[in-house]
Amino acid sequence: MKNIYITTAIPYVNGAPHLGHAMDYCLADTCARYQKMLGNNVRLQAGTDEHGGKIYQKAKDLDVPVEEYVKENAERFQDFIRQLGVEYTDYVRTTDSDHERRCQEIWNKLKDHIYLEKYEGWYCAGCERFVTDKEYEENHGICPDHQKSYEHLEEENYYLRLSDFKDEIVRAIESGEMEIAPYYRRREILKLIADSPDVSISRPREQLTWGVPVPGDESQVMYVWIDALSNYITVLGYPEKDIADFWPAYAQFVGKDILRFHAIIWPAMLMGLGLPLPRHLISHGMVLADGQKMSKSIGNVVDPVEVLNRHGLDAFRYYFLRHVDTFADADYTAEKFEDAYNNELANDLGNLVQRLATLAKKNNFEMDEVELELPAEYKQLMDSFEFSKAFDYVWDKVQNINRRIDEEKPWSLAKNGESEKLKKCLTGLTNELLTVNMMLAPFLPTASEKIKAIFTNPIEPPEQPLFPKS
Numbered sequence: 001m002k003n004i005y006i007t008t009a010i011p012y013v014n015g016a017p018h019l020g021h022a023m024d025y026c027l028a029d030t031c032a033r034y035q036k037m038l039g040n041n042v043r044l045q046a047g048t049d050e051h052g053g054k055i056y057q058k059a060k061d062l063d064v065p066v067e068e069y070v071k072e073n074a075e076r077f078q079d080f081i082r083q084l085g086v087e088y089t090d091y092v093r094t095t096d097s098d099h100e101r102r103c104q105e106i107w108n109k110l111k112d113h114i115y116l117e118k119y120e121g122w123y124c125a126g127c128e129r130f131v132t133d134k135e136y137e138e139n140h141g142i143c144p145d146h147q148k149s150y151e152h153l154e155e156e157n158y159y160l161r162l163s164d165f166k167d168e169i170v171r172a173i174e175s176g177e178m179e180i181a182p183y184y185r186r187r188e189i190l191k192l193i194a195d196s197p198d199v200s201i202s203r204p205r206e207q208l209t210w211g212v213p214v215p216g217d218e219s220q221v222m223y224v225w226i227d228a229l230s231n232y233i234t235v236l237g238y239p240e241k242d243i244a245d246f247w248p249a250y251a252q253f254v255g256k257d258i259l260r261f262h263a264i265i266w267p268a269m270l271m272g273l274g275l276p277l278p279r280h281l282i283s284h285g286m287v288l289a290d291g292q293k294m295s296k297s298i299g300n301v302v303d304p305v306e307v308l309n310r311h312g313l314d315a316f317r318y319y320f321l322r323h324v325d326t327f328a329d330a331d332y333t334a335e336k337f338e339d340a341y342n343n344e345l346a347n348d349l350g351n352l353v354q355r356l357a358t359l360a361k362k363n364n365f366e367m368d369e370v371e372l373e374l375p376a377e378y379k380q381l382m383d384s385f386e387f388s389k390a391f392d393y394v395w396d397k398v399q400n401i402n403r404r405i406d407e408e409k410p411w412s413l414a415k416n417g418e419s420e421k422l423k424k425c426l427t428g429l430t431n432e433l434l435t436v437n438m439m440l441a442p443f444l445p446t447a448s449e450k451i452k453a454i455f456t457n458p459i460e461p462p463e464q465p466l467f468p469k470s
């Protein structure tokens with residue numbers, strides 16, 4: 001039994017949960033459930049990123065105390081995660097006093113790699129970031145996301161000296177000490193590392209009040225990185241606790257838009273702390289609405305809670321874990337979702353369970369105790385985080401059992417009184433289905449439980465279809 005630590009990216013709580021968050025949670029949970037099935041001891045982290053000017057401003061606009069605003073949003077995310085069937089063991093809120101204190105201790109430990117410098121440049125208050133001169137020119141001085149002129153700002157910030165760690169990070173990636181999935185993102189990251197300047201990790205208090213104070217400098221507040229990225233270890237109790245049982249993380253799941261921070265700034269911080277790097281960084285794609293990026297201005301944002309409420313958890317996890325490629329961008333349309341539900345979940349799997357359980361009951365068939373084994377091909381795909389491909393593999397098996405029933409025709413064996421052959425046939429089919437069901441468990445935990453209950457002696461077909469057609 002191994003100790004396995006898996007993490008999800010912590011969302012910034014100035015808005016509602018969206019499909020990108022859902023992908024992160026579903027993938028990490030699938031990984032966690034698979035590891036538990038292998039007999040490992042798993043911790044799965046989740047949390048919320050609750051500091052920053054945007055959150056502060058939003059609370060002000062809504063005229064609610066900011067503490068209340070972030071608390072409500074954290075609860076909303078927790079409800080959402082539970083609704084997705086995610087079995088997390090640890091939850092971190094970055095406004096927790098324990099997290100804040102630990103961040104300050106981490107800052108102090110990194111002090112040799114931190115320096116103060118004056119910065120001047122173009123800034124968008126909406127994005128809460130400086131833009132390069134090149135970006136300024138390309139956008140003609142106006143932020144395309146906020147339709148506001150960039151302002152010229154001069155301020156002092158603390159910086160983390162990435163250059164202290166760049167060579168080591170490159171070595172860790174190239175040697176496979178920290179693996180990036182999918183593999184093709186590696187090259188992109190290696191190139192980015194070479195071009196990465198030192199990173200600003202604080203803001204003056206006049207610019208940012210809602211954040212963790214920089215220890216030893218009342219005039220500065222931590223900005224994003226040390227506060228947010230540290231969550232993965234503060235939730236384990238670092239630095240006062242020895243975290244060696246669960247750190248390094250086995251797998252950290254992130255959206256592809258934030259992979260670069262996790263592959264550059266995060267390893268730099270860990271190296272500065274003398275901690276090992278995560279074993280795997282897994283970057284997943286985005287869900288598109290009918291081929292387009294979802295955005296409020298286009299008005300094509302799909303609310304995951306609505307999809308969940310309409311179709312239920314199994315249908316949700318089925319679509320997004322199988323039909324959305326684990327690594328690449330993929331499409332969601334209500335039509336595709338309905339098709340997958342009716343033709344695949346209801347027809348392929350739901351009918352199969354019904355059909356086989358009915359045949360078994362009618363012929364008083366009882367299953368023998370057998371030790372089921374996970375096929376090597378499935379394990380290989382799951383171990384390399386190719387979840388959508390693993391799910392495809394399982395589905396091939398589902399369709400294969402349906403074909404076998406048609407070919408072996410157990411009903412005519414029964415009719416002809418060939419009871420030995422019938423028993424052998426039903427044994428083969430039920431063992432195959434139970435193996436499939438075991439492989440389905442990390443993806444569709446509730447459906448898998450139901451199928452397991454149906455195929456426990458005495459076999460009893462479900463009274464209601466497992467997946468009622470919509």
Ligand SMILES: [Zn+2]
Nearest residue numbers: 124127143146
């Ligand atoms: Zn902006």
